[in-house]
Amino acid sequence: MLLLAAPTVAHPGHKEEVYAHSALPLERKSLAHCSTKFNEPAFVKKTVQIHGRELARLRRARGIDVDASLQKESLHPRDYLSVSKINHKSNKTVTADMDLGSLFSDAGACILMPAVDQGPLYVKGEEIRKDITNDEAGIPLTLAIQVVDYKTCETVNDAYVDIWSSNSTGIYVGVQGYPGMGDPNDASILKGTTLRGVQPTDDHGIASFDSLFPGHYEGRATHIHAIVYLGAEKAENNTITGGRAAHVGQLYFDQNLITSANTVAPYSTNTMGVTANVDDFLFRQGANGDDPIVRYAFVNPAADPEGDGDFSAGLFAWIRFGIDQTADKPVSPAAFWTEDGGVMNPDGPIAHLPGGGNGGWPGWPSTKREADKERK
Incomplete structure (x- = not known):
């Protein structure tokens, strides 16, 4: 009553104008x-x-x-130099049957994950499957991606996450004719699906894959590609159909983790040059404003003398994608997966390379071409 009477006491005989803000509930304290x-x-x-x-x-x-x-x-909230100095190794205890949602209690703020270049090695039409290793050699990597709406921070359920990466020796299986990626005239590489696959997000907004730690190759930092599809549906042939690409991104790893992984066979047999995170223009683009490096833990935390953990049991990594659900990103596949295997896209990014993607770029360093021949 005293609060209501205060304006009259302060200004006797004066009728106060009622403003809209006076109707707000006095008990509102939350933002x-x-x-x-x-x-x-x-x-x-x-x-x-x-x-x-x-x-x-x-x-x-x-x-x-x-x-x-x-x-x-x-x-900027973050920049690529500061992001590259963060230690993303976690002390969490990870198990195969754990609640993946618990991984994201410290997965960072909900900021828009910058959309970056799709890259020229995407294959559209890969199958929905959790294990994408195809029994290849390498460091086991279970990867969990949580998708959230960056405006509301609510998880995005029933989306489809499509990922792809290079194998332990730096080769993308499933695409023919890209410089440095095997014999450009060998069509058998189109039959492979290693380290490519699709998973739906669950009621925590999480999609998880059993994959391998990716290998390095010249010109790019070690990374994994991802597309988040909204509105897609599962088809009878276990692929997805329809929908739109709401997010196209790439995720990365701590530099010291990459250095350690490259000492383990078969990564150690890869003679291609290593590009550091801070020297990769797409990493710099993705890390100026957010943190595209995964948090990770060793499945077997028993430390070796360097304290890096036991690679033989593999890694568990996780990252959160803050996406704009209204976005519709263009996607240009290098190839399509069909019932008869992979088929190159005649209008895709590799087809548009100088030389038609058959033999690489003109001017590709001769030392690089010779090194490729030696590896074969």
């Missing part, structure tokens, strides 16, 4: 209704800019040197 706004990338970026300027002002006022590069870096 949950603002979650959409607070998670918009532009809002996050602006907040970081303001905090960065304030931090620089305080440092100057206290006589602390303010590095110009640090001020520049403060314009």
